[in-house]
Each structure stands twice: as structure tokens, then as C-alpha cells.
Amino acid sequence: MQAAFSDILNGLMIIPDLIKPCKFTLSLYNGSIDFRYRGRVIVMNMKKKAAAACVAVMAAVSLPMGIVPVQPVQADLITDVIGGLQVKSALSKQIKHYDTTKEGQSEIYQSVTKQTGVLHNEYYNERLASIMNRLSASIAQTDPSIKTLPYRWYVSPDTTFNAACTMGHVMVVNKGMFDLVSNDDEIAVVLGHEMGHGQKHHVANSTQKKVNVEIGKMVLADTIGGSGLNSLILDTVSNQIETVHIDRAAEWEADNLSFDYVTRAGYNPGATAAIWQRVMEKYGDNTSDFVGEIFSPSDHPSHQERRDSYAKKLYEMSGKHASVKDGTVYVNGKKFIKPAAMSSMSSAERSYFVLGNLAAAYQNGHSKQQATASGGTLYLGPQNIMTPVNGDPSAEELVAQLNKIK
Numbered sequence: 001m002q003a004a005f006s007d008i009l010n011g012l013m014i015i016p017d018l019i020k021p022c023k024f025t026l027s028l029y030n031g032s033i034d035f036r037y038r039g040r041v042i043v044m045n046m047k048k049k050a051a052a053a054c055v056a057v058m059a060a061v062s063l064p065m066g067i068v069p070v071q072p073v074q075a076d077l078i079t080d081v082i083g084g085l086q087v088k089s090a091l092s093k094q095i096k097h098y099d100t101t102k103e104g105q106s107e108i109y110q111s112v113t114k115q116t117g118v119l120h121n122e123y124y125n126e127r128l129a130s131i132m133n134r135l136s137a138s139i140a141q142t143d144p145s146i147k148t149l150p151y152r153w154y155v156s157p158d159t160t161f162n163a164a165c166t167m168g169h170v171m172v173v174n175k176g177m178f179d180l181v182s183n184d185d186e187i188a189v190v191l192g193h194e195m196g197h198g199q200k201h202h203v204a205n206s207t208q209k210k211v212n213v214e215i216g217k218m219v220l221a222d223t224i225g226g227s228g229l230n231s232l233i234l235d236t237v238s239n240q241i242e243t244v245h246i247d248r249a250a251e252w253e254a255d256n257l258s259f260d261y262v263t264r265a266g267y268n269p270g271a272t273a274a275i276w277q278r279v280m281e282k283y284g285d286n287t288s289d290f291v292g293e294i295f296s297p298s299d300h301p302s303h304q305e306r307r308d309s310y311a312k313k314l315y316e317m318s319g320k321h322a323s324v325k326d327g328t329v330y331v332n333g334k335k336f337i338k339p340a341a342m343s344s345m346s347s348a349e350r351s352y353f354v355l356g357n358l359a360a361a362y363q364n365g366h367s368k369q370q371a372t373a374s375g376g377t378l379y380l381g382p383q384n385i386m387t388p389v390n391g392d393p394s395a396e397e398l399v400a401q402l403n404k405i406k
Contacts, residue, residue, distance in 0.1 A: 091208075091211050092208060095167065095204050095207055095208055095211070096204070098167045098168050098204070099167040099168055099201060099203070099204035100148075100149060100168075101149075101168075102149065104167070104168050105149060105152060105168035105169060105170060107168075108166050108167055108168040108170050109152050109168070109170050112166055112170055112172060113154060116156040116157075116158065116172055117156060117157050117158075118154050118155070118156065118157075119154075119155040119156060119157040119175055121155060121175075124155045124175065124178055125154075125155060127178065127184060127187075128153055128154075128155055128173055129153070130184070131184055131187055131188050131191055132151060132153050132171065132191065134188070134265040134266070134267075135188060135191060135192055135195055135261050135262070135265050136150065136151060136195075137265070138260075138261045138262075138264040138265035139195060139199060139261055141264060142260075142264075143199055145199070146169075146199065149168070149169050150169070151165075151169040151170070151171050151195065151198070152169065152170050152171070153170070153171035153172075153173065154171075154172065154173070155173055155174070155175055155178075156172055156173065156174045156175065157174075157175055158174040158175060158176060159174065159175055159176040159179060160174055160176045161174065161176045161177055161179075161180045161181075161279075161282075162174040162176055162177060163177055163190050163191060163194055164194060165194035165195060165197050165198040165203065166203060167203050167204050167207065169198050171191065171194060171195070171198075173191065177190065180278070180282065181275070181278070182344050183271070183344075184267070185262070185267040185268045185270075185271035185274075185353075186271045186274055186275040186278065188261075188262045188265065188267045188271065189258055189262055189267075189271050189272050189275045190258075190275060192257065192258035192259075192261040192262050192265075193254045193255060193257075193258040194254070195257075195258075195261065196253065196254030196255070196256075196257030196258055196261070197246065197250065197254050199257065200250070200253060200254070200257070202246055202250040202253075202254065203246070206245055206246055206247070206250075209245075210245065246300075248300060248301065251300050251301055252301065252309075255272075255301075255306060255309065255310070256313075258272065259272050259310065259313055263317075263360075268353055268356040268357060268360075269313075269314060269317065269356040269359060269360060270314060270352040270353045270354065270355045270356020270357065270359070271352070271353065271356065272310035272313070272314070272352075272356075273307045273308075273310035273311045273314060273324075273352040273355070273356075274345075274349045274350075274352040274353055274356075276303045276304070276306045276307035276310065277307055277346070277348050277349040277352060278345075278346075278349050279303050280303045280304060280307065281346055281348075281349070283303070284303075285302050285303050285304045310352075311323070311324055311352065311355070314352070314355050314356060314359045315359075317359040317360075317362070317363050318355075318358055318359040318362040318363065319362050319363070321358070321362050321367065321406075322336075322355055322358040322359055322362060323355070324351045324352060324355050327339075327347050327348040327351050328351065329351050329354050329355055329358070331358065331402065331405045331406055332405055332406070334405040336354075336398075336401060336402065336405065337354065337386075337392070337393065337398065337401075338351065339351050339354060339386070339392060340389055340390060340391025340392045341391070342389055353386070354385060354386045357380075357383060357384060357385045357386065358380070358385060360383055361380040361381060361383035361385065364381075364383065365381075366380050366381030366382065366383045367380060367381075367406050368381075369381035370403055371385070371398075371399045371402040371403045371406065372399060373394075373395035373396050373398075373399045376388065376395050377395060378395045378398045378399060378402070380402065380406070385398075385402070386398070
């Protein structure tokens with residue numbers, strides 16, 4: 001019931017145009033609303049109080065209705081409902097302020113830094129600044145709105161593998177991110193994902209949905225008012241990192257945007273799949289075990305789903321020439337290499353970096369050129385493919401193999 005009522009509140013801006021032809025009849029004895037739309041009768045059954053609340057909502061937006069007043073609608077309830085609409089409007093403005101203005105960004109920054117703490121470490125700060133600047137320039141190529149509100153970022157002393165983008169383009173990156181991942185390519189994937197949330201206003205939109213539900217609860221509980229409103233604003237905004245829910249569709253959208261951002265920024269696109277391979281090896285495939293996404297993970301894609309989705313994008317990027325299966329890299333369906341493990345990276349994770357370089361080579365037309373070896377590194381045209389380590393075939397052996405199957 002609370003969800004249904006909040007949906008009514010949430011849709012007030014568009015409902016009048018959709019249902020002006022409707023005829024409403026309310027019965028407060030059985031708590032139902034009947035309405036006709038283009039000859040069809042639809043019945044909504046709900047608690048008496050909620051039904052009364054809906055009448056007040058309809059009245060507030062001047063909807064045509066016929067009421068059977070078998071008992072009076074309480075004045076305080078109507079006041080609460082109208083108050084709820086006013087609260088919703090005020091909160092919408094406040095959320096927009098936090099999400100789109102420099103003043104709001106500054107307020108958010110002060111709030112979250114106080115909440116998480118700030119690590120003053122020159123090494124981490126320089127790495128983070130380099131990644132954020134490259135990604136910001138990449139985003140600006142297709143989304144100039146980023147120039148209106150550039151991101152602010154900082155490193156938190158928390159040792160868990162974690163990052164988040166709040167309303168207002170404030171990026172929080174835990175020290176644990178750098179502890180787990182030694183290469184900037186994979187960190188860029190995580191930060192690109194969070195910036196995808198920021199560019200599409202996912203946090204602000206999810207905050208608005210959460211607030212709408214809470215307003216509905218307050219109206220039904222007769223608690224709408226000054227102190228309750230103040231607490232709602234403060235709690236929702238201050239605790240957005242822990243409490244805001246990002247749904248599955250938004251997660252996939254952010255993943256896809258991250259792929260584009262890191263590729264244009266010049267990072268290895270294979271890092272998109274590699275980071276999830278690393279996470280699976282560290283935490284398993286259970287999303288609830290992964291703390292790298294601060295927001296509620298209840299319906300997020302699994303780590304394997306994400307890895308495999310990125311692997312498919314790399315396959316498409318290569319023109320369907322290069323792929324990875326069970327840690328082995330294939331070119332045109334023929335085995336190319338199963339990379340050896342390194343001290344900082346497993347064989348399976350490393351295979352996606354090789355795939356990323358091959359995908360870039362094919363996308364840029366370098367496959368028309370011969371593979372070569374220089375300084376112990378394998379190239380396809382000007383594209384670096386891989387540098388063999390102990391346990392790998394030599395660069396010269398890989399040249400011969402790649403020229404044979406490319």
C-alpha cells in the first residue's frame with residue numbers, strides 16, 4: 001500500500017494529462033476507488049486512510065471525480081497529503097541543487113568527507129588525479145555537460161575495495177582500491193562505471209524514488225511535518241552512500257558507459273573484463289560479498305555476468321576475430337596463447353589484457369599489417385599486444401603464430 005501511494009505521489013506531474021477523461025468514485029467504507037477510462041472500469045482496493053489520501057491527491061490536481069461520501073474525509077489527513085505534495089516538490093528542488101550546482105557539490109563534499117575521512121597521501125592522490133582527468137577528458141568528447149560540473153575526488157582511508165560517486169559528482173575512492181589493484185587500467189574501469197552513474201544522474205534519481213516512498217509512509221502515519229521533513233532530508237542526503245539503491249538497469253548502463261570511457265581514454269579495454277576476473281578470484285561470484293559497489297547490491301549483475309558481458313563487447317570490438325575461453329586467447333577460432341601467471345596477475349586475468357590489445361588492433365585496422373617483435377614485446381602493426389614473461393612463448397614465437405592465424 002505504501003509503495004502504491006508513493007507511486008501516486010511520484011506520478012503527479014504526469015497523471016493529470018493521462019487520466020483527465022476518467023470518472024472516479026470513492027467508497028470509504030470498503031476503501032476502494034473505482035474509475036472509468038475509455039469505457040473500462042478499474043478498481044483499486046486500499047485501506048480507508050489511503051483511499052482518503054488519494055482523494056486529496058486527486059483534488060489537488062483538479063481531477064474530475066464523483067464521490068460517495070459515506071463518511072467524511074478527515075481534514076488532518078487531507079492536510080497531510082497536500083503537505084506531502086509540497087514536501088515532494090521541495091525535496092525535488094533540494095536534490096537538484098545537490099546534484100547539479102557547484103554550491104550543492106561543495107555541501108555534499110563536506111558531508112561525505114566528514115563521514116568517510118580523507119587520506120592525505122601524495123602517491124594515491126596523484127594516481128587518482130591522473131585517472132580522473134583522463135576519464136573526464138574522454139567523457140567530454142561525447143558529453144560536454146561534464147564541463148558544467150567537473151568531478152571532485154578524494155581518497156578515503158578505508159581499506160576495503162570500494163569506490164562511489166555521490167550526487168554532485170563527488171568521487172570517493174578507498175585506499176583499498178589501490179591496495180587490491182596495481183594497474184591503473186582496472187581502476188579506471190571502476191571509476192568509469194561510477195562516473196557513468198554520475199553522468200546519468202542515477203544517484204539523484206534513486207534518491208528521489210527513496211524520498212517519495214518515505215513521504216508516502218509519513219503521510220499515512222500522520223508524521224509529515226517540520227521535524228520529520230528535516231530528518232528525512234538530512235538522513236537521505238547524508239547517508240546516500242549507504243542507503244541509495246541503484247537498480248540493475250542502471251548498473252548495466254554504467255558498465256557500458258565505462259567501456260566507452262576507458263577505451264577513448266586510451267586504457268586497455270580488456271581491463272573491463274579483467275577487473276571482474278580479479279574480483280571473482282578474490283571474492284567469488286556472489287555480489288553480496290563484493291564491497292566494490294557501495295550501493296545496495298541486491299539485484300546487481302553478478303561478477304561473472306559482468307566479466308562475460310565485457311568479454312562479449314571485446315569480441316565485437318575485434319570484429320569477431322579475437323576471444324577468450326577458459327583463460328585461453330583465440331584468434332579466428334584458433335588457439336593463440338594461454339598467458340602465464342604473473343606475481344600480480346593470474347593467467348585468466350592476463351588473458352583479457354591480451355584480448356583487449358588484439359581488439360584494439362583489429363578495430364584500428366592493424367591486422368592488415370604483419371606482427372613483429374621489438375624489445376621483447378609482440379606488436380601487431382603499431383599496437384602492443386603483449387610482453388612475454390616467464391612461462392610464455394618468446395615474442396618471436398608469438399609473432400610466427402599470430403601471423404599464421406590473424
